[in-house]
Amino acid sequence: MQFIPTAIPDVILVKPDVFGDERGFFMETWQRRKFAEGGIDHDFVQDNHSRSVKGTLRGLHYQIRQPQGKLVRVTAGSVFDVAVDLRRGSPTFGQWAGEHLSADNHHMLWVPPGFAHGFYVTSETADFQYKCSDYYAPEHEHCIRWDDPELGIDWPLSDNGAPLVSEKDRQGLAFAQAEYFD
Numbered sequence: 001m002q003f004i005p006t007a008i009p010d011v012i013l014v015k016p017d018v019f020g021d022e023r024g025f026f027m028e029t030w031q032r033r034k035f036a037e038g039g040i041d042h043d044f045v046q047d048n049h050s051r052s053v054k055g056t057l058r059g060l061h062y063q064i065r066q067p068q069g070k071l072v073r074v075t076a077g078s079v080f081d082v083a084v085d086l087r088r089g090s091p092t093f094g095q096w097a098g099e100h101l102s103a104d105n106h107h108m109l110w111v112p113p114g115f116a117h118g119f120y121v122t123s124e125t126a127d128f129q130y131k132c133s134d135y136y137a138p139e140h141e142h143c144i145r146w147d148d149p150e151l152g153i154d155w156p157l158s159d160n161g162a163p164l165v166s167e168k169d170r171q172g173l174a175f176a177q178a179e180y181f182d
């Protein structure tokens with residue numbers, strides 16, 4: 001199991017050991033002791049699973065109270081996954097880290113509390129599964145626009161136009177107008 005700091009060191013790319021044989025493969029997707037040694041030392045209280053069609057973009061989401069750390073992975077298809085540092089005073093405040101996660105590369109991303117999170121689907125469909133370190137609290141949920149020019153996220157958008165975004169995400173705030181973490 002490899003734990004690799006990304007462009008934002010607190011955002012960690014996890015490359016699990018994958019044991020293939022004639023039946024298929026086996027891998028550990030969460031193991032408290034190994035992940036703690038790798039810098040991901042959290043209790044998880046909720047697991048989520050979403051499916052999205054190609055060109056979908058979900059995000060950028062965060063909860064200003066009850067902030068959630070998210071251990072995310074893709075079990076079918078592929079996505080470009082992004083974390084944005086919203087921790088005021090952090091040396092990487094306002095910066096983003098992005099990684100390609102897929103069912104084929106088995107990579108996971110640790111998005112700590114204090115970050116906004118989103119992803120863009122690059123395959124026909126994508127199944128996206130993640131563990132959360134706090135409960136869903138819609139009353140504390142905030143959304144920053146995925147295409148905020150100040151953030152300048154380099155989404156690998158397909159040529160045929162704008163991504164598929166929920167009504168809620170279309171109402172996302174500019175980064176400059178967002179609430180941050182102290």
Ligand SMILES: Cc1cn([C@H]2C[C@H](O)[C@@H](COP(=O)(O)OP(=O)(O)O[C@H]3O[C@@H](C)C(=O)[C@@H](O)[C@H]3O)O2)c(=O)[nH]c1=O
Pocket residue numbers: 048050058059060061062070117118119136166168
């Ligand atoms: C996130 C969530 C949603 N829901 C419900 C609310 C709504 O009716 C329906 C769809 O919700 P949303 O449109 O917010 O789903 P979605 O846009 O997939 O929201 C998710 O996006 C990614 C990027 C994240 O980082 C997640 O934390 C979460 O915010 O599911 C829950 O019941 N529990 C949950 O934990």
